[in-house]
Amino acid sequence: MMVAGFIWSAIRFRLHDLMKPAFAPLDWLLRTRNRREALVAFAVGDHVIYIVWNDGLYVLLTYGWTWTAGSGVAAWALLNWLDKRRGIELASDGTPPEK
Numbered sequence: 001m002m003v004a005g006f007i008w009s010a011i012r013f014r015l016h017d018l019m020k021p022a023f024a025p026l027d028w029l030l031r032t033r034n035r036r037e038a039l040v041a042f043a044v045g046d047h048v049i050y051i052v053w054n055d056g057l058y059v060l061l062t063y064g065w066t067w068t069a070g071s072g073v074a075a076w077a078l079l080n081w082l083d084k085r086r087g088i089e090l091a092s093d094g095t096p097p098e099k
Contacts, residue, residue, distance in 0.1 A: 023086070030088045036079050043075040044068050 029035050051064040060068075 027086060027088060030079065030083050030086065033090055040072055040075045044072040047071045
């Protein structure tokens, strides 16, 4: 039984090493606040364009604003969860910390 645990952990480590390059773009995106906010804005803006294109401005202003707000909150929550999961800290803006 102990051998199975060692084999399982070896497989997990190998998979982690193989998947590491696939997460490089995601890590780059999560490193700065501007990129995170741009991704959330893109998700919400894309949703707005979709709603206006298919249903019109009236639907966006009456019913659609809840969908766009929900997509923004969901995107922000996903990025924060990924940030904590991946262990990424925001890059500093270059100003020295105040004492």
